Amino acid sequence: MMNIVIGSGPAGRLGSLELGKLGKDVTLIEKNHIAGTCLNEGCMVVCALTDITKYIDLTNRFNEHGFIKSQLDISYDKIVEKIVETQEKLRHLNQLENESYGNKIIYGEASIDGETVKVNGESFEYDNLLIATGARPFIPDIKGSEYGLTNKDILKLDDVPEKLNIIGGGIIACEIANIYSTLGSEVNIIARSRILKEISETSKKYVLENIMGDINVFENTNVAEAFKDKVITDNGDELEGVPFFATGRVPNSEIAEGTVELDSDRSIKVNEMMKTNVENIYAAGDVTGGYQLTPVARREGITAARNIAGYSNKVSYHCIPQTLSLNTEVSFVENEKSECSEEDKQIIGIPGIAGPHSFWNILNGDTGYTEVEFDKKNNKINRINSISPSSVSDVAYQAYLMRMDYDLDNFDEFLEIHPSTDSNYKIIKTMWL
Known part of the structure; x- marks a missing residue:
């Protein structure tokens, strides 16, 4: 066949x-x-x-x-x-x-x-x-959109743009903003609503203050017109910089x-x-x-x-872990099937600890942040936001346990390799269990 x-x-x-x-x-x-x-x-x-x-x-x-x-x-x-x-x-x-x-x-x-x-x-x-x-x-219907760059153009640039206007507020927009800001560009993010809606407000605040602090963020703002070296917003502001579309x-x-x-x-x-x-x-x-x-x-x-091939198989879209690749990773997962009531929710958040690649961050006080939402009644995890160098592996593991519908007692059997895991284990194994 x-x-x-x-x-x-x-x-x-x-x-x-x-x-x-x-x-x-x-x-x-x-x-x-x-x-x-x-x-x-x-x-x-x-x-x-x-x-x-x-x-x-x-x-x-x-x-x-x-x-x-x-x-x-x-x-x-x-x-x-x-x-x-x-x-x-x-x-x-x-x-x-x-x-x-x-x-x-x-x-x-x-x-x-x-x-x-x-x-x-x-x-x-x-x-x-x-x-x-x-x-x-996706290129939005904006006058002058032909001047805009997308991720397809990254490897076509001759040099780092002096100024860059990133249009969009999702993960890709923030990753591109972080890259070019660190490489020396003056970067604006222009989002038609809020940025980083995928993570909690507390986690978002940490990202904006401690990881993307040099980037100007304009929320609830639309771009009315784009030019080769600037954009004009719907309130008439002119923002200098090459337009870059990260709009889906x-x-x-x-x-x-x-x-x-x-x-x-x-x-x-x-x-x-x-x-x-x-x-x-x-x-x-x-x-x-x-x-x-x-x-x-x-x-x-x-x-x-x-x-x-004749082997019956299905896809399950449940507890999908994701990450935002910045200079410090931001990883997150949510149990979208949770039926936890508001009164049974408990949210615990703590700063990161000196896990892998975090030791020298202690001097500046920016070792990360982890927030976990629990279902007190059913002894389960509803949601995790973790900001740390180890968050990618941490949250992938946690997402698997959530997807398998394990309760919190199962987390106590996990044995770390030191130093490997960040503060979500501390929350789950010490503050909760």
């Missing part, structure tokens, strides 16, 4: 790998570069740049303490050059990995015509089709239009098995809307592949 996968981002790449592992005949079609937005334009680019800004932040701290004297000379074009070099190596490895399972990879722009996929002038009939074409940056993403679903059913937001409509309304067509990843996260896309791609 011929199985065709269109798109090689996290969903398509992992889906095709899973099909190959299960012994299925697979053709993977990719329009541009293997590994999709994540490696080539998205989170891995952000993470690479944030590695640089963490180093700058740490060096500045050591200089302030006086035991290291150094002066950094940052070369943005060299950073970009080395990111591109690393991307090329990873693309090569990703291709070899996929081909090692017997999968065929074709580069070109695909189109769907009934039971046939066309690419590079050839037609391929399929028994099953997985559409994993991802998403692209749009599914690349045009390929499926007229073939499968789309939702109102133009994403491909699927069920929990990643099936569309057409029996032998599946979709996974950002093109289906929902969580725009690499781990979720991977899980969806694998789920679709297993169902294609």
Whole structure:
């Protein structure tokens, strides 16, 4: 049976790998570069740049303490050059990995015509089709929006902009703001409502005061017009700086239009098995809307592949851990299925302690902050916000326990590697248990 996968981002790449592992005949079609937005334009680019800004932040701290004297000379074009070099190596490895399972990879722009996929002038009939074409940056209908940059342009910049206006208030907006502020830009964030709605107000306050303190934030503000070197807000203020749009993403679903059913937001409509309304067509990843996260896309791609191969599988969107990649990570998870009443909620928050990579922050009093919301009646955790260098691993572990519906007594069996975990364990194991 011929199985065709269109798109090689996290969903398509992992889906095709899973099909190959299960012994299925697979053709993977990719329009541009293997590994999709994540490696080539998205989170891995952000993470690479944030590695640089963490180093700058740490060096500045050591200089302030006086035991290291150094002066950094940052070369943005060299950073970009080395990111591109690393991307090329990873693309090569990703291709070899996929081909090692017997999968065929074709580069070109695909189109769907009934039971046939066309690419590079050839037609391929399929028994099953997985559409994993991802998403692209959403550009709002603003006069002058053509002047705006997006995450697709980060590696095209010749140098760090002197001034930057980031339009948007979500995770990507704040990550980009942190990167360029640390690299030397004067940065404004302009959000039409509040920024960082994903985390608690207390955690947000800590982020703005202790991590993003050099960034100007304009909430409940719209951009009326954009220019090459400034924007004008809806109240008439002129803010100098290159416009940068971080205003969400749009599914690349045009390929499926007229073939499968789309939702109102133009994403491909699927069920929990990643099936569309057409029996032998599946979709996974950002093109289906929902969580725009690499781990979720991977899980969806694998789920679709297993169902294609005849192994019934479903995706559960429950207790999904997320992180905001700044010079200190901000990680969070919420049990959206919790039925805890207001009177049974208990919120405990404490400053971070000297966990990994936090020792030298004690001198400045900014070791982080952790906030946990408990369900007193059912002895469960409802929500965690953790700001610390170890929060990514901490919260991923906590999210698993929450997803498995363990109660708080189970946390007492966890044994840390010292120094490894930050203050959420202190809260759970000492202040609560």
